Amino acid sequence: MTDKELITDKNLCxxxxxELAIQVCxxxxxxxxxxxxxxxxxxxxxxxxxxxxxxxxxxxSYIQNGILxxxxxxxxxxxxxxxxxxxxxxxxxWFDFTFSESAIQKIFGEEFxxxxxxSKNPEILINFLKNLMEKLYAKFPFELAIIGVEVSGQxxxxxxxxxxxxxxxxxxxxxxxxxxxxxxxxxxLITIIEK
Numbered sequence: 001m002t003d004k005e006l007i008t009d010k011n012l013c014x015x016x017x018x019e020l021a022i023q024v025c026x027x028x029x030x031x032x033x034x035x036x037x038x039x040x041x042x043x044x045x046x047x048x049x050x051x052x053x054x055x056x057x058x059x060x061s062y063i064q065n066g067i068l069x070x071x072x073x074x075x076x077x078x079x080x081x082x083x084x085x086x087x088x089x090x091x092x093x094w095f096d097f098t099f100s101e102s103a104i105q106k107i108f109g110e111e112f113x114x115x116x117x118x119s120k121n122p123e124i125l126i127n128f129l130k131n132l133m134e135k136l137y138a139k140f141p142f143e144l145a146i147i148g149v150e151v152s153g154q155x156x157x158x159x160x161x162x163x164x165x166x167x168x169x170x171x172x173x174x175x176x177x178x179x180x181x182x183x184x185x186x187x188x189l190i191t192i193i194e195k
Contacts (some may be wrong), residue, residue: 003047004054006076006103007065013078015101018114018121020129021152022136023143027083027091032140034060036095037081039139040132045069049079071124075099075107082152092143096152097132099125114149133173137193145173145193160186 006012025032037059041049048066051057057064064079078098084091101114108122126147133145144157148170160172163185173191174182182190 001074003067003074006067006074007050007054008052012076012103012106013100015105016115016149017078017098017100018104018125018129018147018149019096019098019152020133020145020147021154022095022133022145023156024093024095024140025143027085027088027093030083030093032142033081033093033095035139036136037079039136040079040097041066068128070128073107073124075125076103080152084153092156094152095136095142097129119149134193137173137175141175141177143174143178146170147173157181160189 001009022036024036040046041059046066046068049057049059049061049064050066052065060081062081066077066079068075068077078100080094080096080098082094082096084093104112104114104122104125112120112122114121129147133147136142137145144155144160146155151170155168155170155172157174157178160182163183167186167189170189171191172189173193175193179187179190179192
């Protein structure tokens with residue numbers, strides 16, 4: 001497929017999304033997330049940002065499409081720049097980097113189902129998301145990061161400060177400075193990011 005087809009083919013946008021969701025900072029601060037997008041769109045393995053018709057767009061837009069070139073694979077992705085505004089004083093900015101299930105299956109094979117009891121994600125994508133998360137943390141230490149299926153906005157750092165009735169099957173990533181806020185019963189869900 002051409003780069004344009006990877007972006008414009010609506011069949012590659014179907015299904016659930018494997019994502020890196022980062023609770024960056026308070027909504028009143030906009031500069032930190034700009035650092036993330038500045039960094040992302042300069043990566044040599046990333047092409048974009050584009051709209052749904054493969055036209056170049058502003059790198060700080062709410063939604064952007066791109067192409068990741070990784071180990072002889074090209075896969076489309078979508079990023080979201082979400083600013084919670086209700087109310088802005090207590091909301092957060094989220095940086096989301098997502099791959100659709102249909103794109104994963106088209107590029108890596110039908111055996112990769114990101115949901116269900118036999119879920120299977122391409123290790124190459126998980127490693128990319130973890131690496132990206134660590135590099136973004138070095139640019140600006142975020143509140144919380146989660147890698148999983150459609151996890152953006154589902155959990156906040158404050159959710160980990162009290163005991164969770166039903167612990168999710170997820171890994172949460174925080175900096176060392178945040179670990180003391182996490183209740184003891186949730187620490188098994190945490191991976192500490194070393195800066």
